[in-house]
Amino acid sequence: MLDLPHLDLPPLREAAGSVHLPGSKSISNRVLLLAGLADGVTEVRDLLDSDDTRVMLDALQALGCGLERDGPRLRVRGLGGRLQVHEADLFLGNAGTAMRPLTAALAVLAATQGGAFTLRGVPRMHERPIGDLVEALRPLGCTIDELGTPGYPPLRVRGQAGGRLALAAPIRVRGDVSSQFLTALLLALPLAAGDAPVVIEVQGELISKPYVEITLALLARFGIAVPREGWSRFTIPRGSRYRTPGVIHVEGDASSASYFVALGAIAATAAPLRIEGVGGDSIQGDIGFVDAARAMGAAVRAGPNWLEVRRGRWPLQAITLDCNAIPDAAMTLAVMALYAGGTTRLSGIASWRVKETDRIAAMAAELAKLGAEVQSGEDFIVVTPPATWRAATLATYDDHRMAMCLSLAAFNALAGARPAVPIRIEDPACVAKTFPDYFEALLGVVRADPAEVPVITVDGPSASGKGTLASALARRLGWHFLDSGAVYRATALAAVRAGVALDDEAALARTAAGLALHFDGERILLAAADVSDELRREDTGALASRVAALPAVRQALHALQLSFRRAPGLVADGRDMGTTIFPRAPLKVFLTASAAERARRRHKQLISKGIEANITDLLADIEARDARDRSRAASPLQAAEDALLLDNSQLDVDASVDVVLQWWRQRNPLDEGR
Numbered sequence: 001m002l003d004l005p006h007l008d009l010p011p012l013r014e015a016a017g018s019v020h021l022p023g024s025k026s027i028s029n030r031v032l033l034l035a036g037l038a039d040g041v042t043e044v045r046d047l048l049d050s051d052d053t054r055v056m057l058d059a060l061q062a063l064g065c066g067l068e069r070d071g072p073r074l075r076v077r078g079l080g081g082r083l084q085v086h087e088a089d090l091f092l093g094n095a096g097t098a099m100r101p102l103t104a105a106l107a108v109l110a111a112t113q114g115g116a117f118t119l120r121g122v123p124r125m126h127e128r129p130i131g132d133l134v135e136a137l138r139p140l141g142c143t144i145d146e147l148g149t150p151g152y153p154p155l156r157v158r159g160q161a162g163g164r165l166a167l168a169a170p171i172r173v174r175g176d177v178s179s180q181f182l183t184a185l186l187l188a189l190p191l192a193a194g195d196a197p198v199v200i201e202v203q204g205e206l207i208s209k210p211y212v213e214i215t216l217a218l219l220a221r222f223g224i225a226v227p228r229e230g231w232s233r234f235t236i237p238r239g240s241r242y243r244t245p246g247v248i249h250v251e252g253d254a255s256s257a258s259y260f261v262a263l264g265a266i267a268a269t270a271a272p273l274r275i276e277g278v279g280g281d282s283i284q285g286d287i288g289f290v291d292a293a294r295a296m297g298a299a300v301r302a303g304p305n306w307l308e309v310r311r312g313r314w315p316l317q318a319i320t321l322d323c324n325a326i327p328d329a330a331m332t333l334a335v336m337a338l339y340a341g342g343t344t345r346l347s348g349i350a351s352w353r354v355k356e357t358d359r360i361a362a363m364a365a366e367l368a369k370l371g372a373e374v375q376s377g378e379d380f381i382v383v384t385p386p387a388t389w390r391a392a393t394l395a396t397y398d399d400h401r402m403a404m405c406l407s408l409a410a411f412n413a414l415a416g417a418r419p420a421v422p423i424r425i426e427d428p429a430c431v432a433k434t435f436p437d438y439f440e441a442l443l444g445v446v447r448a449d450p451a452e453v454p455v456i457t458v459d460g461p462s463a464s465g466k467g468t469l470a471s472a473l474a475r476r477l478g479w480h481f482l483d484s485g486a487v488y489r490a491t492a493l494a495a496v497r498a499g500v501a502l503d504d505e506a507a508l509a510r511t512a513a514g515l516a517l518h519f520d521g522e523r524i525l526l527a528a529a530d531v532s533d534e535l536r537r538e539d540t541g542a543l544a545s546r547v548a549a550l551p552a553v554r555q556a557l558h559a560l561q562l563s564f565r566r567a568p569g570l571v572a573d574g575r576d577m578g579t580t581i582f583p584r585a586p587l588k589v590f591l592t593a594s595a596a597e598r599a600r601r602r603h604k605q606l607i608s609k610g611i612e613a614n615i616t617d618l619l620a621d622i623e624a625r626d627a628r629d630r631s632r633a634a635s636p637l638q639a640a641e642d643a644l645l646l647d648n649s650q651l652d653v654d655a656s657v658d659v660v661l662q663w664w665r666q667r668n669p670l671d672e673g674r
């Protein structure tokens, strides 16, 4: 997961490949609650691991459910409808899918078995309405204290053992603010349906019906079939009792699929984009997004557990659509509208206003920053694509869907933006709510024009700390990292392994050209085997320095090094990065720590590893190596003319990183020279 204050995306131009979706949030939290209430042990597979599921798991644990993790499987020992714990203070973050059903379930259980439970969340959770649910539960005999603003969490639900619920009359709940209130009752009331059926009546037009369908489908998996009359009357049969299905799989998240369906429609021009985890037979209503995307021009093929998307018509077709059935995925349509040939009108989205943020206001504000013309009202948004695209810093409002949607604005080049503009996504980590690796998944299937991908080169003499500085910079920016020294070291190692003589320049160049080298976080793989430790050895370094002096080897490694220049950016470390490999890099840093300081650092490093060393000898070594490096014929050590010199003799790594980041801000169009 990218843990950065912001992520800058350069202009993106194409998408292809395949993504595997994380489990659905809506299904995950319903399954967890059902497993927690049911009799026996439920094995849950492919559960989403996210902020919202974590708070639900914490709550179940606090309530005494047994949780046992076994790799991708989770075993939940349910309460069998009997409270184990009669008092708890539950923190539910910003998870509506935990707050609403837990409130209902605990209110019902406390009213009959006795107990007191507090349910609270982050400040935004305390602004998300729950009054309609409270009003539905009170007439049954549930005691619910509103601890803050009436109608909003935090709440306390409590009751005495032996209490009885008034279930003879139908239970009325409003359906036009959030379908989660009905879902909460459907999940909770089977706990109370003893001698008689329980009837729920929905007042007002039910919104987000597909989410209620998910609830009904999962209730059925746990042994309870709920007949309904239209969308207004639901009957929980007498004697209902949750029974574990044994094993249950969580489908991939159909709302998360929407970003990749849109991506395919916008940018999969050469090959399709494949989405694994949901398909045509999904129980999630947001799969209906596929039809809306098709209407806008996406070419989608759907299989049982997969989708394949390509660009169909271009520009996309502007649409007018009532999005009541696909409220979450509809946000993605608002961003697709940036790529349409006209004005798109989305209505039936009043529920956007009570989600993680006021999504109508948020979307309108951010799309306008890009240059789009936006009108919005209580339950609609109208988007006309930008006439002139603007580079923009896009706020995400602690709303995962805002962050994921807005990332699609990086394809503005395809909509004719000239120049193509970069965009900044603030607080990208907010995607952790449902899709912690969203940006990694996105960046894994997109292509930018390398010339538009920013590069910072870090060159300098040996032992100047360039590797440490460069990798720290890459982490701070969320960029890729090229350790070009490792490329030469790997070439030397591969040559030795293949029995190639170290003076056979042509054979070495062939070895270099065929190098099967992969960087996997901190690990370096050669022909799929981890060689990180071997590469770092002094003798490998010595061999590398010999092969690195051969022009044919350097030439053979040129294209490989260029291929690291991928979105969102690259920090490249090594002596010729700013001169030969990336001569047009927008920022070049050349480290100039004194030989004496470098000798002292190397000394400290060796001593700390328990290796004896002598400063005078090390200094002599370093000076000799500097002289050799400067006079070498192939890529001698020299600063690029336009490099900024950084004498880090007196600076620690963090201070050096801060200096370079400041230089980068002065050049980055998204920082406007700050």
Ligand code: DC
Residues within 6 Å of the ligand: 484, 485, 486, 488, 489, 541, 544, 545, 546, 548, 549, 573, 574, 575, 576, 577, 635
């Ligand atoms: O930085 P290092 O010690 O990992 O580099 C290994 C060898 O490769 C060293 O002799 C310098 C050489 N090298 C090079 O010639 N050009 C580069 N871009 C990086 C390293």
